[in-house]
Amino acid sequence: MELFYDILKQLIRIPSVVGAEHPFFMFVKRELEELGVDVEYYDGVLVAKGSAPTSGYISAHADRHGLICTGHNEFQYAAFIAKNQADLTGNSNSEQLLKNFTDRFVDQKVQAYEPWSGTYLGLGSIKETFLCQRRNNIIFKVDGFDHLMPGTPIGFVDKLKIDENDLVYAQLDNVISVAIIIYMYTKGYKGTSFFTASEEAGKSWRFLLEYFRRFDIDTKKLLVLDTSPYKNVEDIQHLDVVLRNRDENGVFRSSLKNQIKNICIENNINYHFKDAYLKNIMSQNDTKGSLGVTELGRIIHATKGAIQGTTLQLPTIGYHTVEETTTKKSIDSMILILSKLYGIEDV
Numbered sequence: 001m002e003l004f005y006d007i008l009k010q011l012i013r014i015p016s017v018v019g020a021e022h023p024f025f026m027f028v029k030r031e032l033e034e035l036g037v038d039v040e041y042y043d044g045v046l047v048a049k050g051s052a053p054t055s056g057y058i059s060a061h062a063d064r065h066g067l068i069c070t071g072h073n074e075f076q077y078a079a080f081i082a083k084n085q086a087d088l089t090g091n092s093n094s095e096q097l098l099k100n101f102t103d104r105f106v107d108q109k110v111q112a113y114e115p116w117s118g119t120y121l122g123l124g125s126i127k128e129t130f131l132c133q134r135r136n137n138i139i140f141k142v143d144g145f146d147h148l149m150p151g152t153p154i155g156f157v158d159k160l161k162i163d164e165n166d167l168v169y170a171q172l173d174n175v176i177s178v179a180i181i182i183y184m185y186t187k188g189y190k191g192t193s194f195f196t197a198s199e200e201a202g203k204s205w206r207f208l209l210e211y212f213r214r215f216d217i218d219t220k221k222l223l224v225l226d227t228s229p230y231k232n233v234e235d236i237q238h239l240d241v242v243l244r245n246r247d248e249n250g251v252f253r254s255s256l257k258n259q260i261k262n263i264c265i266e267n268n269i270n271y272h273f274k275d276a277y278l279k280n281i282m283s284q285n286d287t288k289g290s291l292g293v294t295e296l297g298r299i300i301h302a303t304k305g306a307i308q309g310t311t312l313q314l315p316t317i318g319y320h321t322v323e324e325t326t327t328k329k330s331i332d333s334m335i336l337i338l339s340k341l342y343g344i345e346d347v
Contacts, residue, residue: 023118
C-alpha cells in the first residue's frame with residue numbers, strides 16, 4: 001500500500017477547485033499515461049481506458065471545494081457562486097451541512113492558482129467567514145490576496161496525515177477515490193474510468209451522461225466511488241464501506257450491488273446501506289430529510305434507467321474539511337472489493 005499512499009500524497013497537493021479542475025486533470029492524465037493507459041479529455045470528464053475498456057466502468061469526481069475570487073478582495077465558496085448553482089436545489093445533505101459551518105474555515109491557509117496552467121499565485125489565510133443571505137453563499141475575508149483578479153480559483157492548502165490509530169485525514173472528498181482508481185491500474189485493472197468535474201456544484205452527471213450519449217453507450221454496471229459523511233468517529237469505527245439501494249433521485253438496480261455485498265460478507269468487511277441508515281434515523285427522530293443526492297442517481301433519473309449501476313463509498317467524518325477522516329481499514333477494504341470485482345489477483 002506504500003504506492004497507494006504515495007499517489008494520494010501527490011494528488012492532495014494539486015488543487016482542484018470546482019470549475020477549475022484542468023491542472024488536476026493534466027496531472028492525472030500524465031500519471032495514467034505513464035502506466036500505459038489511454039486517456040481522452042472531453043468537456044468536464046477525463047476518460048481512462050485500459051486494455052479491456054468494456055470490462056468495467058468506474059467513476060469518481062475530481063473536484064474539491066474551494067473559493068473563487070469574485071471581485072476586489074471578495075471571495076465566495078466556489079460551488080455556490082451563481083454560475084455553478086444551476087443544479088443545486090438545496091435537497092442534498094452536503095448543501096444543508098455546509099451552510100451550517102462557516103466558522104470552521106477561519107485561519108485556514110489557502111493557495112491561489114491560475115486556472116488553466118495551474119501556476120501558483122500565492123498563499124493566503126482566511127480571517128473571517130459569514131453567510132450572506134442575499135447571495136445565498138459563504139463570503140470569505142482572506143489576507144494576502146489583494147492582487148487577485150475575479151475568476152481566480154483558491155484551494156485549501158493540505159497534506160495527507162495518518163495518526164497512530166490508523167486514521168487517515170486530509171481534504172479526502174474525492175481525491176481519495178481518484179488515487180484508488182490510479183492505484184487499481186497499477187494492480188492490473190483493465191477497464192474504463194471516468195474522472196468528472198463540478199460534482200460539488202451538482203453538474204458532473206451531465207458531463208458523464210454526455211460522454212455516454214456521444215458514443216451511444218448503455219451500461220448497467222457503472223460504479224461510482226466517493227466518500228460518505230458521518231457525525232463522529234464512533235460511527236465509522238465499525239463500518240468499512242458504505243453501499244446504497246437508492247438515493248433521492250433513483251433506485252439502484254444493478255447486479256453490482258449484490259456482487260459487492262457478497263464480497264463484503266465473504267471477506268468480513270463491515271458495510272451498511274446508507275439509505276436504510278438514514279431512514280432509520282429519521283424514523284427514530286420522527287423527522288423527514290433527504291436520502292442524499294449522488295451523481296449516479298441523477299444519471300439513472302435522466303436516462304430513465306437506461307444507465308444503471310451502484311455506488312461504493314468510504315465512510316468519513318469531518319466532511320468537506322481538510323480534516324476529513326477515514327480509516328486505513330476502509331481504504332484496504334475498498335481496494336480489496338475492487339480487486340475481487342474486477343478479477344485482479346494481486347491484492
